[in-house]
Amino acid sequence: MLERIFALLVKEFLQMKRDRTARFRLLVPPILQLIIFGYAATFEVFGVSTVVLDQDHSQESRQLLACFTSSGRFQVAQVADSRREVRHALDVGAATLALVIQPGFAQLLQKGQSAPLQVLVDGTNSNTALIALGYVGQIASGYAQDYASTLAQRRGLMQQQAPPQITLEQRYWYNENLNSRWFFVPGVVATLTMFMVVNLTSFAIVREREVGTLEQIMVTPVRPLEFILGKTVPFFLIGFTEVALITAVALLWFQVPFRGSPLTMVLGASLFLLSALGLGILVSTICRTQQQAFATNFFVLNPLFTLSGFAFPISSMPQALQWVTLIDPLRYFLIVVRGSFLKGIGVSYLWPQLAAMAAIGVVLLGLSALRLQKSID
Amino acid sequence: MNVRRILAIARKELIQVRRDPRSLAIALLLPLMQMFLLGYGISLDITNIPTCVYDQEASQHSQALLARFKASRYFGIVKSVWDYGALRRALDAGDCQLGIVVPWNFSLRLSTDGKSSVQALVDATNDNTATLAAGYAQSVVSAYAADDLELRFTGTGRRLGAPQPLAVDSRVWFNEDLASRDFIIPGLVAMIMALVGALLTSLTLSREWERGTMELLISTPVTSMELMIGKLLPYFAIGMADAAFCVALAVGWFGVPFRGQLVTLFLTTLLFLAVVLGIGYAISAAIRSQIGASQVALLLTMLPTAMLSGFSFPIDQMPAVIRAITYVVYSRYYVTIVKAVFLKGSGLAQLALPIAGLLIYAVVITFVAARAFRKSLG
Numbered sequence: 200m201l202e203r204i205f206a207l208l209v210k211e212f213l214q215m216k217r218d219r220t221a222r223f224r225l226l227v228p229p230i231l232q233l234i235i236f237g238y239a240a241t242f243e244v245f246g247v248s249t250v251v252l253d254q255d256h257s258q259e260s261r262q263l264l265a266c267f268t269s270s271g272r273f274q275v276a277q278v279a280d281s282r283r284e285v286r287h288a289l290d291v292g293a294a295t296l297a298l299v300i301q302p303g304f305a306q307l308l309q310k311g312q313s314a315p316l317q318v319l320v321d322g323t324n325s326n327t328a329l330i331a332l333g334y335v336g337q338i339a340s341g342y343a344q345d346y347a348s349t350l351a352q353r354r355g356l357m358q359q360q361a362p363p364q365i366t367l368e369q370r371y372w373y374n375e376n377l378n379s380r381w382f383f384v385p386g387v388v389a390t391l392t393m394f395m396v397v398n399l400t401s402f403a404i405v406r407e408r409e410v411g412t413l414e415q416i417m418v419t420p421v422r423p424l425e426f427i428l429g430k431t432v433p434f435f436l437i438g439f440t441e442v443a444l445i446t447a448v449a450l451l452w453f454q455v456p457f458r459g460s461p462l463t464m465v466l467g468a469s470l471f472l473l474s475a476l477g478l479g480i481l482v483s484t485i486c487r488t489q490q491q492a493f494a495t496n497f498f499v500l501n502p503l504f505t506l507s508g509f510a511f512p513i514s515s516m517p518q519a520l521q522w523v524t525l526i527d528p529l530r531y532f533l534i535v536v537r538g539s540f541l542k543g544i545g546v547s548y549l550w551p552q553l554a555a556m557a558a559i560g561v562v563l564l565g566l567s568a569l570r571l572q573k574s575i576d
Numbered sequence: 577m578n579v580r581r582i583l584a585i586a587r588k589e590l591i592q593v594r595r596d597p598r599s600l601a602i603a604l605l606l607p608l609m610q611m612f613l614l615g616y617g618i619s620l621d622i623t624n625i626p627t628c629v630y631d632q633e634a635s636q637h638s639q640a641l642l643a644r645f646k647a648s649r650y651f652g653i654v655k656s657v658w659d660y661g662a663l664r665r666a667l668d669a670g671d672c673q674l675g676i677v678v679p680w681n682f683s684l685r686l687s688t689d690g691k692s693s694v695q696a697l698v699d700a701t702n703d704n705t706a707t708l709a710a711g712y713a714q715s716v717v718s719a720y721a722a723d724d725l726e727l728r729f730t731g732t733g734r735r736l737g738a739p740q741p742l743a744v745d746s747r748v749w750f751n752e753d754l755a756s757r758d759f760i761i762p763g764l765v766a767m768i769m770a771l772v773g774a775l776l777t778s779l780t781l782s783r784e785w786e787r788g789t790m791e792l793l794i795s796t797p798v799t800s801m802e803l804m805i806g807k808l809l810p811y812f813a814i815g816m817a818d819a820a821f822c823v824a825l826a827v828g829w830f831g832v833p834f835r836g837q838l839v840t841l842f843l844t845t846l847l848f849l850a851v852v853l854g855i856g857y858a859i860s861a862a863i864r865s866q867i868g869a870s871q872v873a874l875l876l877t878m879l880p881t882a883m884l885s886g887f888s889f890p891i892d893q894m895p896a897v898i899r900a901i902t903y904v905v906y907s908r909y910y911v912t913i914v915k916a917v918f919l920k921g922s923g924l925a926q927l928a929l930p931i932a933g934l935l936i937y938a939v940v941i942t943f944v945a946a947r948a949f950r951k952s953l954g
Contacts, residue, residue: 227875228875231875231879232879235879235883235884235898236883238894238895238897238898239883239884239889239894239898240883240889241889241893241894242620242703242704242707242889242890242893243703243704243707243893244707244890244893245893246892246893247892248892263742289749289750290920290922290926291922291926291929292912292916295892308742313742313743314742314743315743315744315745316742316743316744316745317745317746317747318744318745318746318747319746319747319749320746320747320748320749321749321750322748322749322750322751322752322754322759322919323750323751323759323915323916323919323920324759324886324890325620325621325751325754325755325756325758325759326620326704326708326756326759327890327893328748328751328754329708329711329754330704330707330708330711332746332748333707333708333710333711333714335744335746336711336714336715336718336744337714339742339744340718340742342742343742346742364690364691364692364721365641365686365691365692365693365694365717365718365720365721366691366692366693366694366717367693367694367695367696367710367713367714367717368693368694368695368696369696369698369710369713369714370695370696370697370698371698371700371706371710372667372697372698372699372700373699373700373701374700374701374703374706375700377700377703377706377707378703379703379704381701381703382701382702382703382704489867490598490866490867490870491598493867493870493871494598494601494602497874498601498605498606498609501609501610501613502609502613502617505613505614505617505618506613506617510618510888511617511618511619511620512619512620512622512702512705514622514624514625514626515619515620515621515622515623516616516617516619517616520616520617534670537701538670541701542668542701544668544669548668548669548670
């Protein structure tokens with residue numbers, strides 16, 4: 200039996216070596232995705248293009264504006280002379296944020312009254328706008344506190360007249376510098392493995408059927424179970440190699456820390472691959488041509504990817520969709536991968552995810568093996 | 577150029593699409609699925625951040641502060657813990673994403689120094705939600721400091737402090753509620769059209785090659801220009817119908833405001849379709865197997881449109897090299913246009929720059945597509 204399985208393995212790898220599109224599929228998407236997710240996927244907010252309208256021209260107004268530019272969060276793209284220019288800059292998208300200081304700003308400040316700083320923000324990208332507004336608030340209140348204390352000193356007032364202050368000390372755990380790359384690159388390990396393994400598996404079996412070699416195999420002494428093993432083991436190995444390679448790139452090139460235990464990753468990857476292989480075989484039993492397999496994969500993998508929490512938090516989805524995510528194996532693998540990379544947690548925390556993946560994997564693989572066996576018999 | 581021949585080709589293509597269940601699924605099912613899946617699945621708004629509280633002081637003031645967190649729709653208190661170990665475990669296990677710690681001397685420091693602090697421990701695995709969560713926590717704490725405290729301490733003999741010297745008056749334009757759905761969904765129109773257009777047309781020529789009908793076509797008097805126009809005409813119709821469907825869903829179902837003019841959207845959409853169909857056609861001419869052509873089409877539309885067009889990730893935050901690449905991503909121009917037409921109500925004049933980009937692209941692609949096929953005739 201082992202001999203026959205081994206023979207199938209050799210055949211499978213030979214076929215892959217000769218197949219140009221398979222090599223293309225193995226190499227190009229991982230490289231492209233790693234580059235794009237490593238460099239382009241970021242929700243961080245730096246250097247927001249800002250249009251400034253300073254109608255006060257005072258030392259105070261200039262100081263305040265300097266606080267904004269020196270923070271690195273805002274970058275003056277344009278200095279406007281009128282409100283119309285401000286409006287135009289936002290309309291055509293030349294600036295995302297506008298800071299308007301009206302005449303009399305410094306006077307109000309010096310009198311100890313509340314001076315207005317007008318902020319207009321282009322909310323088209325709601326996320327950037329929200330974060331930018333947060334920084335505006337921080338910078339403005341920092342300036343206000345400094346100004347209040349110097350004013351109080353100058354006037355010799357007692358400190359107790361200052362308004363009560365409560366500071367929020369923020370500690371960011373697991374991703375201390377709020378680096379988007381640390382969030383996305385480990386995620387690519389999981390998503391790429393899924394795309395790769397499901398595609399390769401389903402295409403390999405469907406191709407046998409298309410070319411007619413499936414019938415040839417049926418007349419050999421290979422038994423259905425051996426055939427399934429011969430078809431899955433190579434892709435299991437490829438999936439594993441993929442996980443290892445992308446992990447290596449994440450560690451060495453993108454410098455993402457790996458704080459957990461490699462064993463947890465290996466366990467998680469093995470359980471996840473069960474689901475991916477099961478899915479691939481299942482698709483192949485439904486489809487007769489590679490064309491159909493391509494379309495089916497698209498309609499299956501796309502939802503799995505979107506609902507996995509890879510980029511968009513599951514907790515923000517409508518409740519009904521959140522329930523659907525519970526049957527998405529990628530969801531669990533992402534938690535395991537990010538937990539291993541960033542949080543450094545092990546099986547004692549991740550067992551629910553591992554158990555869920557095992558359950559989904561066994562169901563998918565069992566179902567697909569049954570269907571495949573039927574279609575071979 | 578013979579109109580009759582073009583129409584004949586177009587009719588033949590339309591019949592072929594109608595008979596191909598796969599093409600039909602792409603034309604009809606894909607827009608529907610993507611609109612609902614991504615329309616609901618992609619949201620950046622966060623509410624009910626699972627929060628753990630550790631109230632070391634357990635005084636009236638600390639409770640009043642935590643009540644504010646409870647009342648805020650951004651936070652959902654899932655747990656109260658009594659030591660740091662439990663807090664760490666809750667964050668580790670992912671039971672909560674935020675831990676609020678009120679120190680034991682919180683009110684004491686407030687009454688003696690007029691200053692105090694609260695600690696926020698944020699699970700920053702997802703840096704974006706972490707930034708937003710910290711921002712919301714900051715505003716809850718500031719609001720508490722401004723309203724509650726002044727009142728409370730005035731009552732116990734302290735003088736009311738001076739007013740905050742700087743009043744930030746912020747206004748959000750174009751997407752007043754900062755709803756991420758209004759930001760994502762207009763971009764979906766671009767994404768769906770790129771996918772449908774390129775996937776469908778990538779099959780047109782490769783199908784003829786695969787089925788061996790290409791020789792037949794070549795032997796007819798149809799010129800390669802007529803063939804291209806005739807083949808793409810049905811897809812123009814399908815693409816425009818899909819676009820209309822997506823826009824109708826966006827406005828009617830998802831309630832995204834549409835502030836611009838339909839004419840602007842119509843004209844720019846035609847232009848974008850020309851680009852997308854041209855790309856699909858060129859792929860189809862270059863790759864003679866349907867499966868290879870559709871894979872390349874998927875790779876060339878999905879990834880760039882999702883990642884490099886400004887659809888969800890802001891282009892101005894990308895490194896310079898990637899930013900330079902985005903100028904080659906055709907959907908970048910259309911995503912800018914759709915979002916501006918929907919939310920800003922921009923007209924043709926304000927969108928001159930991205931429209932010019934699309935126009936150049938359309939001309940180049942048409943040229944490339946027309947040439948790509950003539951070559952393979954030989």
